[in-house]
Amino acid sequence: MDGSREGFGMFIFDNYPDRGRRLVGRPQGATARHNYGPQVAQYCGWNCAYCGRDLLTCYESWLDLQVDHVVPTYSTRDGIREDWVCDIANCVVCCAACNTFLNGYRIQEARIPSTEAEFFQLRDRVFAEKKELACKRHKEERNYWRQKTMRSVESIQVFMDNDSAFLQWVLDNPCGFVVNCYEKPSPKYLILHTAKCKTIRRLVKRDGNWVSNWTKPFIKVCSTDITQLEEWAKTQVGGELQPCGVCNKGRE
Numbered sequence: 001m002d003g004s005r006e007g008f009g010m011f012i013f014d015n016y017p018d019r020g021r022r023l024v025g026r027p028q029g030a031t032a033r034h035n036y037g038p039q040v041a042q043y044c045g046w047n048c049a050y051c052g053r054d055l056l057t058c059y060e061s062w063l064d065l066q067v068d069h070v071v072p073t074y075s076t077r078d079g080i081r082e083d084w085v086c087d088i089a090n091c092v093v094c095c096a097a098c099n100t101f102l103n104g105y106r107i108q109e110a111r112i113p114s115t116e117a118e119f120f121q122l123r124d125r126v127f128a129e130k131k132e133l134a135c136k137r138h139k140e141e142r143n144y145w146r147q148k149t150m151r152s153v154e155s156i157q158v159f160m161d162n163d164s165a166f167l168q169w170v171l172d173n174p175c176g177f178v179v180n181c182y183e184k185p186s187p188k189y190l191i192l193h194t195a196k197c198k199t200i201r202r203l204v205k206r207d208g209n210w211v212s213n214w215t216k217p218f219i220k221v222c223s224t225d226i227t228q229l230e231e232w233a234k235t236q237v238g239g240e241l242q243p244c245g246v247c248n249k250g251r252e
């Protein structure tokens with residue numbers, strides 16, 4: 001099987017003009033997020049082409065939006081035509097992490113493509129190699145990060161009788177996750193929400209006034225990393241997270 005076609009169901013260049021088999025022109029403008037990123041994303045979409053991360057989830061993810069020249073720009077020095085290398089057909093949207101991981105990538109190719117068709121073959125091969133490399137680096141980095149963070153509880157925050165701090169956390173972490181549970185967490189009630197879920201931030205009427213009761217009597221256990229919360233539920237409470245029917249309907 002062609003390695004470059006694995007992953008997201010279809011080949012990344014299928015949505016480019018002529019299925020990525022012809023030149024489109026150089027992307028215009030000075031910055032990736034404002035100008036040339038959207039010009040590339042109209043063909044390859046807004047997910048990182050290498051790791052699949054959605055770059056429009058929130059402001060922070062959008063900040064990580066970059067554009068990668070699949071056949072790297074330095075290869076013009078080896079004699080590959082500049083108008084091919086700089087074309088949108090050789091560009092994909094990617095995340096900052098993948099772009100960094102791929103900095104050290106070097107083409108193992110002795111032959112310089114002499115036709116556009118040969119260039120696109122090279123691009124596809126390089127894309128497959130880069131994707132494999134980026135995924136490998138993510139795996140290593142994630143393992144390192146897991147080992148480090150598992151030893152600390154810093155990445156989990158518990159809000160108890162402190163609605164304003166909880167509200168600040170959900171505003172600061174729109175991509176985060178929130179477990180709603182009893183003050184003494186029980187495996188019977190560990191509801192997992194996304195930070196954006198409306199049900200965890202409703203006001204209630206008490207003595208004629210609208211008030212918040214978000215962190216008392218129920219408390220909120222929060223993290224930007226869902227695996228931390230799953231681990232917490234398993235090791236600290238002896239249970240499993242139960243997805244909220246409103247915000248987590250699409251999960252699993």
Ligand SMILES: [Zn+2]
Binds near residue numbers: 049050051052097
């Ligand atoms: Zn990525």
Ligand SMILES: [Zn+2]
Binds near residue numbers: 192193199247
């Ligand atoms: Zn919810």
